[in-house]
Amino acid sequence: MPKNATAGVENNSQLQLYKKNKLWTKPFILVIIVVSILGIISLFTGVYDIWGQEDGRDMFFITRVPRTVALMLTGAAMAMSGLVMQLITQNRLVEPTTTGTMEWAGLGLLAVYLLFPAPSLVLRMTGAILFSFIGTMVFFLFLRKVKLRSSLIVPIIGLMLGAVISAVSTFMGLFFQMTQIIEGWFVGSFSAVQVGRYEYLWIIIIVTILIFMYASRLTLAGLGEDVATNLGVNYNRLILLANGLIAVAVGIVAAVIGNLPFLGLIVPNIVSMFRGDDLRSNLPWVCVIGMGTITLCDIISRTIIMPFEVPVSLILGTVGAVVFILILLRQRKSRRLR
Template sequence: MTKNVISGVENKDSQPRLYNHNKIWTKPFIVAIVAVAVLSIISLFTGVYDLRGQEDGIQMFFITRVPRTAALMLTGAAMSMAGLVMQLITQNRLVEPTTTGTIEWAGLGLLAVYLFFPAPTLVLRMTGAIIFSFIGTMIFFLFLRRVKLRSSLIVPIIGLMLGAVISAVSTFIGLLFQMTQNIETWFVGSFAPIQVGRYEYLWIIILITVLIFIYANRLTLAGLGEDVATSLGVNYNRIVLIGTGLISVAVGIVAAVIGNLPFLGLIVPNIVSMIRGDDLRSNLPWVCVLGMGTIMVCDIISRTIIMPFEVPVSLILGTVGAAVFIVLLLRQRKPRRLR
């Protein structure tokens, strides 16, 4: 009995059969959806404002609570997908928008928009963040092509160094032109300002999800390396460009609307890949659902840990994500010690 690892097909007596873990609609996945639905209900009714005891409680529910919960779900899916696609393209599980400098480039794009437009609209801020995210991600990939040593630790270190440089440049420009206060909310990602009229552009993420699902098989082949992808008839450079563009749009929208959300794209894709492998098409629904659940749990904690005040959700995400990042680093080093 032989197994085909890439396609997820097990051959027995010449009869192909899909692995169970490549199926999408399984009992665990349905349980995960139910859990996310429960978390969304908890999120809708979590907050300091008494919805039942106020005359405008119903209005406030639809003005603030519903948009916030929708923003949480869309943002969780976006950042998790971005991390999954980046990990496939770079063939490295420690890569995501935070560890490649992409999110820092988005912040620089926001700052550049504020320099040229004193009171930019949300569309202008999104455009600047998307363009600079794309440029920064492509620069990161160009650096990787120049680096001969491509170990699992070197790649995120390069991204972190690039991000640190861009962050320093953004801080210097902000101080020089006295514009740090304009983007200070970006450095602390929070869903507190979300309400009707300030989150609707996040619905574009649904389109990004559909496009990633359409290109899923080609992105998976690109994750096998340039030589393998080319031999299988895939234009490697084109699919990497498309993947980078989709990542940039998702990260740019989130950066402009919400702010910096560290390590979300690192935690969720790694958990899913450890359990299910690296098939993007079958993993994408799982990544979206678990991304939604993760960020909603962090947001509920941020709203209740020091009630009636609120902790930025990026603080909770950063703490959890840093711990997961350390665990992944230790897992990468363990095989070397065993040798």
């Protein structure tokens, strides 16, 4: 091939890579505008009349603003956790719900309630984070022992572990007469969010910054232990760091909001279909679309049977289950075409 042609191909590939990694593109700005509109709709959606009541302005800042902020932070946290887990496990069907991480967080909350009557939010968060980290590490230890690593085996292992932990939590709840705590945790909802009950969710911003700082190394870890080690990455230490960040994000959400299924599965898969698997360039997209997804589901949950409210976990679970099946069918179709 002539040198001029080779140089042209290289310049073209570099230009395409630059366009892919460029953040402030028209589609990304459009997504931000759509999510901002959803946030405004969330601020003014609800049964309480903030315009006609005397304390409407106070209620707006006590409940509506904290709820919308909590939606945005929670959506970013769960979508980001799913993206990191899918990358380091090399599996599209992995996220906190399909690995048992959320069930471990629920067990941590139950353990805190058993040890400390009427625990504070900090204690609940600590227990959820600690058990989330333990559960994620147990999942990865199981994964290392499994030689057959098909796309279905990995989430099946996680679902089985989650089912076992959920059974343990249910037994402990029945034995110690604390089933109400378990039931309240499984029904993830933002109805109780108000000033003084959501501020710890701001820690998620720190987690996002740390993940962005280690994005390149985490992308290398997604290539496998042997490749990452040959490229100079301390694979085991990086996996510990990733699991720790995931545990913090999931633990905070579990303690403040509750169980939010499939959010970490839907968003990263949608983004990866169009943008590939580069964590650094995909992370802003995943966070923003995660915000929009959960905000839209919460608006539906508040309006579908007004003046009553459906738990947002019900909407997420329904949508997530459909997307989960579609991903399975898509992977099956791609195998047939090979």
